[in-house]
Amino acid sequence: MRLKGYLRENGVVGIRNHLLIIPSSVCASTVAWRIAEQVEGAVALPNQHGCAQIKPDLDVTFRTLAGLGKNGNIGAVLVIGLGCESLDTEALARDISSSGKDVEYLVIQKAGGTLSAQEKGLKIARKMSQHVSRMEREPIDISQIILGLECGGSDTTSGLAANPSQGYVSDKLVRSGGTSILSETTELIGAEHILAERAISDEVATTLLRIVRECENKAKRMGVDLRGSQPTPGNITGGLSTIEEKSLGCIYKGGTMPLAGVLEYSEIPSGKGLHMMDTPGQDIESITGMVAGGAQIVLFTTGRGTPTGCPVAPVIKITGNPGTFTLMEENIDINAGTIIQGLESIEQVGEKIWDEMIDVINGRLTKAEALRHGEFGIYKLTSTF
Amino acid sequence: MKNPLIIIDPRDNVATALRDLHKGEDIEIPDMGILLSMIEEIPFGHKVSLQEIGKGDMIMKYGEIIGQATSYIPKGSHVHIHNIESLRGRGDLEGDLS
Known part of the structure; x- marks a missing residue:
């Protein structure tokens, strides 16, 4: 039984190698989806939450999005936030990057709206897509x-x-x-x-x-x-x-x-x-x-x-x-x-x-x-x- | 599972049909000493009573309680939501829990 997968920086292994686009709230989901649609190997999470949630509930959403980013099947992550939501976009990106993988984030309100955020996001995602494509399967247990x-x-x-x-x-x-x-x-x-x-x-x-x-x-x-x-x-x-x-x-x-x-x-x-x-x-x-x-x-x-x-x-x-x-x-x-x-x-x-x-x-x-x-x-x- | 029905545990009072069983059909499982006549249609995957079950008696499958009879169930009957009910998650039977 020979198994091959992707060895991640923190010792976790992956069996897929996706570029994950994570909207930190529902308000960023459309932009995230449009970026993923245009970039090879990218997949976006259709997040419906991330704002106006009471603390324990927001914590579950945060932990879930962070865990998906840290999953071994993910090669790199781009987090997209609107800018005013309860879930802190930068904190989410930082939490995921503790796994050692390539993580970047982008805020729609700072970028200047949908089109500007998409343009910036596409440029980041294109680079990440090429980076992820260089990763190779190695023996895993x-x-x-x-x-x-x-x-x-x-x-x-x-x-x-x-x-x-x-x-x-x-x-x-x-x-x-x-x-x-x-x-x-x-x-x-x-x-x-x-x-x-x-x-x-x-x-x-x-x-x-x-x-x-x-x-x-x-x-x-x-x-x-x-x-x-x-x-x-x-x-x-x-x-x-x-x-x-x-x-x-x-x-x-x-x-x-x-x-x-x-x-x-x-x-x-x-x-x-x-x-x-x-x-x-x-x-x-x-x-x-x-x-x-x-x-x-x-x-x-x-x-x-x-x-x-x-x-x-x-x-x-x-x-x-x-x-x-x-x-x-x-x-x-x-x-x-x-x-x-x-x-x-x-x-x-x-x-x-x-x-x-x-x-x-x-x-x-x-x-x-x-x-x-x-x-x-x-x-x-x-x-x- | 060559038999047309399966009894999972010797304590069970219901069996599961592994094909559609028809009214009037007789089924014998000699190694379990079972002789059963279907008194109604039992669809594939549904349960049939192996014995008479009184109202309020526990229904046993997997050797465990899966619910309680809400009416008298004759041997060979279709056992389902019309004659058994759950004992768990019954907010309709309990007062305000908040």
Whole structure:
């Protein structure tokens, strides 16, 4: 198993080499997008936040944007700010540059407006694009990989076939010295006691149970039945009746390894092994959080079928539903429906996903990448003010 | 999974259909001592009751509680949101938590 990736200045490795254009607020998103559109290798984050947010919520947005900039898959970063937003553009650029990579920033109000900012930004981005293009893949080790574990559009095949296969891959990566991140706190409701038993310490178990309790209480404060948002109408059509049933199937994607730690949304793990990140069950926000936390690659199981990708990391899609694979083959990379049909075992499909993951690490595009799917969303603690 | 349905844990009182199961169809899983007659249509991926389940009884899948019966469920029935409910995240059942 030979792996090749990009060695970054701070020891982090990347498996892609994007030039990332980050708007520090929604007001700079159009300019950022227009610059990315015209420069080879550039990708812009369609940020919807960054202003009029209360401090703890703004901190989450800052940490997420900074984490995405620092992700190993990014070769250089251009931050674009409007100039008067809550999120400090210069501070964001400075935080990302602590990773040692090439970072510059630009403020629209100082540049003289849209056209002037675009012109200046294009000149910077053109130079960065050429600089990034000179970087070459070098040998890396599997232990340097952080894998994000996601499921979305689940049905009952997710818990029976796709998630256990994903769990097999997570276990194999952790045994090889790597890191995997389980996510979606909402989808632990009803299954948290099982995961808590695998915690490496009482502290980890207590933190895990606390984040699930807080998530459930937040939902309860709305005064309605969680059903309808969790499980979603699509989950229900697929046979899932309650959040407990969905959660018990979801946790299979975390495999069987001990739970080494619990991370805040977008927090970068300090050690190796299986971690749980406190993210919502909303797939896009969950993936964004894990990738901001350093995940260079994401495995995504889906029973109903979803086209989801990510602007920063490749997303490999797996379905346990044979009908969904036939119907949405253009979006789904791996068919785990063969488990339901009795044609393959969980281990066989797990090995197939592992091989695909190695190929993708080495540069093969996933279907979501080939179709330029770059869904993006940052989790918010509360409304804007 | 050659069987038309799967029982994940011996403690379970529901099984999951691995193909559409039809009303009147009899299914036998000899190694689990199961003989089941479908009293209604069970779509692919949906659950069927393996035994009579009383109103208020716990529904077991994966050997764990996935909810509670909201009505009496005869053996061989479609088990879903019309006859079971969640015990978690029920803001509708609790008072003001703020």
